[in-house]
Amino acid sequence: MKRNIILDCDPGHDDAIAILLAGSNPNLNLLGISVVAGNQTIEKTARNALNVATYLGIDVPVAIGCEFPMVRERVICAAIHGESGLDGFDFPKYDKPFDKRHGVQLIIDSVLNNEDVTIVATGPLTNVAMAIKLEPKLLNKVKEIVLMGGSVDNGNTSPAAEFNIMCDPEAAHVVFSSGIPVKMIGLNVTRKVIVTDEVISRMEKINSKPSDMFAKLMKVFNANQRNTFGVKAGPLHDPATVACLIDESLIKFQKMNVVIDISHGPSYGRTNCDIFDYLHAPHNAYVAMDIDVEKYWNIVEKGIKAY
Numbered sequence: 001m002k003r004n005i006i007l008d009c010d011p012g013h014d015d016a017i018a019i020l021l022a023g024s025n026p027n028l029n030l031l032g033i034s035v036v037a038g039n040q041t042i043e044k045t046a047r048n049a050l051n052v053a054t055y056l057g058i059d060v061p062v063a064i065g066c067e068f069p070m071v072r073e074r075v076i077c078a079a080i081h082g083e084s085g086l087d088g089f090d091f092p093k094y095d096k097p098f099d100k101r102h103g104v105q106l107i108i109d110s111v112l113n114n115e116d117v118t119i120v121a122t123g124p125l126t127n128v129a130m131a132i133k134l135e136p137k138l139l140n141k142v143k144e145i146v147l148m149g150g151s152v153d154n155g156n157t158s159p160a161a162e163f164n165i166m167c168d169p170e171a172a173h174v175v176f177s178s179g180i181p182v183k184m185i186g187l188n189v190t191r192k193v194i195v196t197d198e199v200i201s202r203m204e205k206i207n208s209k210p211s212d213m214f215a216k217l218m219k220v221f222n223a224n225q226r227n228t229f230g231v232k233a234g235p236l237h238d239p240a241t242v243a244c245l246i247d248e249s250l251i252k253f254q255k256m257n258v259v260i261d262i263s264h265g266p267s268y269g270r271t272n273c274d275i276f277d278y279l280h281a282p283h284n285a286y287v288a289m290d291i292d293v294e295k296y297w298n299i300v301e302k303g304i305k306a307y
């Protein structure tokens with residue numbers, strides 16, 4: 001049976017590839033895409049999500065979600081994702097409309113009207129947290145939340161915090177303390193899947209519409225990573241969420257207590273992962289500890305070829 005998923009995202013280069021994987025796997029039933037502000041403003045991330053879906057022929061509702069985080073001021077990430085949020089690829093002008101519902105409502109409807117829905121989240125957790133607060137029935141109805149965010153070690157936005165969690169730590173707190181099963185895929189794992197020049201040319205060789213999008217986006221993504229972090233190539237974070245649903249052996253998870261730092265101090269937005277169970281506190285999340293890199297790129301390649 002196909003697995004029902006809803007994708008909440010903020011495209012974003014790596015989010016675009018998460019959409020690509022979610023839309024092309026025969027074992028996944030993508031119910032819709034809700035969009036949140038994060039890598040860029042909501043106008044831009046929403047437009048990008050609709051463009052990617054339309055370009056790839058993924059015919060699902062795309063709904064505009066939250067513009068601002070729950071408590072803190074908004075943060076965006078133009079240094080990596082550019083002015084458009086998806087610099088490097090020019091999409092044709094489409095006239096396909098957005099779904100009329102708010103992104104939060106799309107999440108709620110998708111969960112309540114279908115069985116065993118997994119929420120895949122690749123951006124700040126504002127929409128997901130708002131959905132949980134607006135419709136408490138979600139607490140018993142969501143199968144699990146699989147998210148890219150956090151880290152068991154250092155951050156990429158502050159010494160302590162990873163970008164998605166940093167953008168809305170209070171929302172992350174709502175999600176991690178909700179009681180819904182959470183799978184957290186953080187930087188400690190996604191930093192292992194570097195989209196090197198070899199990876200780009202391997203995908204480029206497929207020579208199709210999706211591979212062209214992949215290669216053009218990744219070249220700009222890497223140039224921006226180089227200018228910002230001084231690395232040759234960047235980590236392709238977000239597709240790891242969808243990939244681990246496609247192949248359950250891809251990522252090794254460990255169940256543990258995770259607390260989000262919402263203290264507004266220097267560690268604001270840190271995912272405090274109690275790997276050694278010092279606190280004997282409830283194990284509220286499955287935390288990604290390792291990934292099979294070769295399998296990962298095979299999944300991405302297969303996802304591109306599936307169109």
Ligand code: BDR
Nearest residue numbers: 012014077122163164237
């Ligand atoms: C996360 O931050 C965003 O810039 C990426 O899209 C990814 O979701 C990595 O920290």
Ligand code: CA
Nearest residue numbers: 012015122123
């Ligand atoms: Ca993202």
